[in-house]
Amino acid sequence: MPKGQLKGICFHPSKETKCVTCSLSSLCLPISLNFEDIDQLDKIIKRRQPLKKGEHLFHQGDRFDCVYAVRSGSIKNYAMTNDGEEQITNFHLPSELVGLDGIDCETYPVSAKALETTAVCEIPFARLEELAKELPELRSQVLRIMSRELRDDKQMMMLLSKKNAEQRVATFLTNLSTRFKRRGYSPFTFRLPMSRNEIGNYLGLAVETVSRVFTRFQNSDLIAVNGKEVHILNMDDLSILAGLPDQEQKIPNETKIANEG
């Protein structure tokens, strides 16, 4: 089916979902807002025509004025390194907020590009701040979302500085799986919206290495892959390889006091 038609068939701006009825509301900004407040939030949100694959939401250096919530599809964030190479810093799935790192310098520090046909909610930041003035719950939700992203970033740093290729790919897959699950999709069967190249770029690995690890994982019956379709066959072992997913790792308490001084 040609992508172009999707717009006409599936997307009716007049009938577009409101926050109240949106299936993602429990993951997105509206969490813990009451109906009235959600309605207020709804009023400042613009639903734009979906982006086609490869289209940009914004470019690195553009003036920051909106944050975006992914409604369907997926977005990658990337920056250009000094030698002109692309460096992917994030992938965003539905319900996730894009662009929060632009608040400080008032320009987006990275570009955002659709990996597939992608619908977003556009949230003018100035109006969000206005609204936050009156809605304490919205305020803390924004903080929580940013705080979570900070935490995820640290996890990513740990991946990049301590994990080997297999652990990186395993972490990547289990992480995606968890996120799909929370969004109501199967945690065991999903379609990767990004290429091997993009996975490698994100994970700090060469494409070839990603490809090889995928093959090795297949040979050990951890996963079954067909192009971008992934089946996780042995989640337990994959999670162990990943080094326990994001869930709380227990901290060895023994040395807590001993270590002081």
Added chain:
Amino acid sequence: MPKGQLKGICFHPSKETKCVTCSLSSLCLPISLNFEDIDQLDKIIKRRQPLKKGEHLFHQGDRFDCVYAVRSGSIKNYAMTNDGEEQITNFHLPSELVGLDGIDCETYPVSAKALETTAVCEIPFARLEELAKELPELRSQVLRIMSRELRDDKQMMMLLSKKNAEQRVATFLTNLSTRFKRRGYSPFTFRLPMSRNEIGNYLGLAVETVSRVFTRFQNSDLIAVNGKEVHILNMDDLSILAGLPDQEQKIPNETKIANEG
């Protein structure tokens, strides 16, 4: 001089700096607050006894209730990897806020430990939120600080996934230099508050590699090192090696439209 005495000699809780008179106020939370507002902020801040080297501000997993501003000294954040290894995720210099990544799950996701005798301002988060209700400037300052940390984290990811050992160390040194400069210290001569081991851990390198790169940098007259004392002799070349510091990198605009679709 024994560390213990510092407390008695240098730190008088009764005479402690207020935000209004604090030399760091232009870098820290009070930015863009007026005098009255700073005073309000001041009231919720507790200045604790300075931490001695090696003491913890909080441990990974502790209940999140405060964020901290470093007043003097320095703090490292670190987490334990699954195999019990330490992974340093950040170093904090005076005026920087510690603990913001705990907002979301209400426990600190990493530990915070003093690298040297360190004074902090303790800011109860609940009260900060209270205050933010009335002070829009404070609100956006918190957002800006978190947004900046997000941006820095992405920079760190790029370092970890694309830069080689020399580029990492060069980036580390120029970054420190910039931060010292903003705080009124010399950007060319400073004392590293952390060990080679900690630098390596943070940069995803072995100690030995850090040591070797330091030696190489000395041999090429980029820096002069004596233990933890560092002199930057050739900032230009060091910056080039680092791959241009954090400042805005120009984005090649040619392909902006061409890339779409």
Added chain:
DNA sequence: AAAGTTTTTTGATGCATATCAGGTTTATCA
């Protein structure tokens, strides 16, 4: 000041992953 401990440095070796090169499959488009 001496003894012990930790940190730093330097050298030799090994390995995980990058890079290069080729072939194959899958997508894109006329």
Added chain:
DNA sequence: TGATAAACCTGATATGCATCAAAAAACTTT
């Protein structure tokens, strides 16, 4: 539908950095 390009996989080789080892220097402690 076939042509062309892009993505993916696999093998061979190269290399940057980790690891191992051991000495030197810098701190601690008594």
